[in-house]
Amino acid sequence: MRATNHLIGLLNFLTFLLSIPIIGGGIWLSTRANSTDCLKFLQWPIIVIGVCIMVVSLAGFAGACYRNTMLMWVYLFVMFFVLAALVGFIIFAYAVTDKGSGRSLLNRAYFDYYLQDYSGWLEERVASDSYWGKIASCVRDSKACAKMGVTVNGVPETSDMFYRRRLNSIQSGCCKPPTECGFTYMNETVWTSSGGVVYNPDCNLWSNDQSQLCYSCSSCKAGVLASIKKSWRKVSVINIVVLIILVIVYVIGCAAFRNNRRMDNDESYGQARMTKARPSSIQF
Template sequence: MFRLSNNLVGILNFIVFLLSIPILGGGIWLSTRASTDCEKFLEKPIIALGAFLLIVSLAGLIGACCRVSWLLWVYLLVMFLLIVVLFCFTIFAFVVTNKGAGEVVSGRGYKEYRLGDYSNWLQKRVNNEGNWAKIRSCIQDSKVCKSLSEKNQTLDQFVNDNLSPLQSGCCKPPTACNFVYQSDTVWNKPDGFTSSNISDCNTWQNDPNILCYNCQSCKAGVLDNLKHDWKKVAIINIIFLIFLVVVYSIGCCAFRNNREDNAYPRWKGYP
């Protein structure tokens, strides 16, 4: 009678195999239809993830169900490396997102963000011109500022609005600039305005294609978004790690069964 652990490994990998097909297909479809930098950035990771899941699931499925010990050994090795990588990434994600938070502004419903409050590693990533050019393009493609401008709020409504980190950092100048409100994304410099000590005040422009996309506050808003997203991913990773450890343990049992079957062929019977 076929061993229970082999059955479980086979079933789990068959499910993963079925899931890998739409993921791989979606990545290939995206590569042929991608028109923005964000879509082009996603296509390669999606294809790589789909191909990885496809190959690993086939190795586990064939290794467990067909008693191919060397293939199951490769599968277990990959699983072990994946567990180590996910564990390291989870620790790293908690460390680099430990610093930084929005600052409450008196009389405002939204918070403002400063780049210096976040970890040095994250700051270096967004300060890289090549990285920021891609991120800025994604923000523009998302039309996050356009959606804000379409609200057509009064000044009182605007200052009490609960803006997202991206809207607060990228779609308006910092409150300390004391610009004159005209609309959600149009702020005029007051008469007699001279160069400010705040670099973002000089960077701001009313052009909807520029706004504060090159501001330090915009980069900080991106990092605040990233911080919350990474923490969510880290929590999901912990759950996924527990699942992988369970699957790895079952796989080890299946590998032991394969070795026993190879040592004592079925036609000889088991002692």
């Protein structure tokens, strides 16, 4: 049964290595929060889970290699809650990003985004006045719209070229008016109204002022939600793969823990201790 301990030690070392991409995913979300997604609390749960996995894996590695029953018990106890937290985070991430996506447009390569297509906790949080002011300021400071300008041989791109571009959700929702407004393209962030009747409130919120654009529009909020959804789904895929491996390691860890207890009780290689029956002497 020593091979079991060596195996769990090896797998825990692998788990330790796997905690690195989890932490990396959290750090990546953090960089996105500071530049694109602009929602800064989402990365901390995954970073904490990654650090916990790293620490617990070291405890499991030491417990398996040195047959330390106490460390193995702590490892199994804590890892159970880490697994539960990881499962909860994955379910939460998919639940709050379940609804909403961009709408395809005729003769356009990009999508338009509408806030009414989204719902739930995340939509309420992003759209709330207390949060949106900070998020809009973050999007503005990221210069996402200022970076949209494209020239071809020194000449600004035409409207037809712009319509064939695959804009990301932030660029589509925050840096241009909704397509249904019918505005005329001048350049990437300057559009003129055709003067027709419009029913989308975002059409009246659009401004050619480069500090305003459509940062107050519902389409911008929807674009941020779409960006968050994309980021969370990418990280969740990594988390699911790591979760499967962790469950396998946990099951083997339970076997190693039982093995250590048998050895502590002088049970050789998992065989139950056998006692030799002796006839009792009867005194008359």
